[in-house]
Amino acid sequence: MAILLSRRDGHVLTLTLNQPDRRNPISDPDMIEAVIAALLEADRDVSVRAVVLTGAGSAFSSGGDVKKMVPGGGLRDALPAQTRRNYRNGIQRLPLVFQDLEVPVIAAINGAAIGAGCDLACMCDVRIAADSAKFAESFVKMGIVPGDGGAWLLQRIVGVSKATHMALTGEMIDAHEALACGLVSKVVPADALQEAAAAVARQIADNPPHAVRMTKRLMRQAQQASLSAVLEMSAAMQALAHETRDHEEAVLAFGERRPPVFEGR
Known part of the structure; x- marks a missing residue:
């Protein structure tokens, strides 16, 4: 078993x-x-x-x-x-x-x-x-x-x-x-x-997986890191998130008033 x-x-x-x-x-x-x-x-x-x-x-x-x-x-x-x-x-x-x-x-x-x-x-x-x-x-x-x-x-x-x-x-x-x-x-x-x-x-x-995973990483780091360190990490991760296809899809879907389809890209 x-x-x-x-x-x-x-x-x-x-x-x-x-x-x-x-x-x-x-x-x-x-x-x-x-x-x-x-x-x-x-x-x-x-x-x-x-x-x-x-x-x-x-x-x-x-x-x-x-x-x-x-x-x-x-x-x-x-x-x-x-x-x-x-x-x-x-x-x-x-x-x-x-x-x-x-x-x-x-x-x-x-x-x-x-x-x-x-x-x-x-x-x-x-x-x-x-x-x-x-x-x-x-x-x-x-x-x-x-x-x-x-x-x-x-x-x-x-x-x-x-x-x-x-x-x-x-x-x-x-x-x-x-x-x-x-x-x-x-x-x-x-x-x-x-x-x-x-x-x-x-x-x-249902949410974009890369954004979810980076958000979880920030939450975990924020338990022990300083505010300035978390802000620096947030800026770096945000730069990555802005370049994902899922972010583009979220913005398009919001403007077109339809549910987004996230593919993990």
Whole structure:
């Protein structure tokens, strides 16, 4: 059985974590490799204009496999220096890959997003939750810290105070509290989640793909760069965008009062 399912519908690619019996842990090397490979392939293919990431079964992702949190199991090695290398060469590759992607990724959070599963959702660009979804930055409950970048990710989404509260208490919040604090942008009934995520993906995919990808790059850089640096990058990207055929098509369609047809050129 494939641990990661892939389905293409037009310009939208849907990736599904497919270990429902284990609640879709994300920290195993084979799952990390599968997710990274699928995302990098999508990023190289400009005809993929949006990616939806979701989980099979009742959970989005349970994060790490607690049964493997013993010496010699999973990321933990008997030698601490090797444990450090395991994190660097394992799960820490995920946030770095997500940060460098230009294709937009939408998390369709169908159930529990716990620990690294919560952080996986934070790595995505847009988060839509089923009303049954739950979230917890729960590392402290297991006597560990967010080893996958959660301390960097979460506070940039919900703010320092809420992120600190979640990280230090490890408490679980429901979908509606996640919406209130900005962790997700929309909450829908569970049976409407996949279509709601697909609808957002299609909205993105309907726009000129080069402009979308450059806009995403600017948004990511703006999280850490100075205003002057972002303005300089914006000017350079705008010069590129003005020369695309899709920009010309958008201007023509606006003047002719018709829907534009974007071809990614």
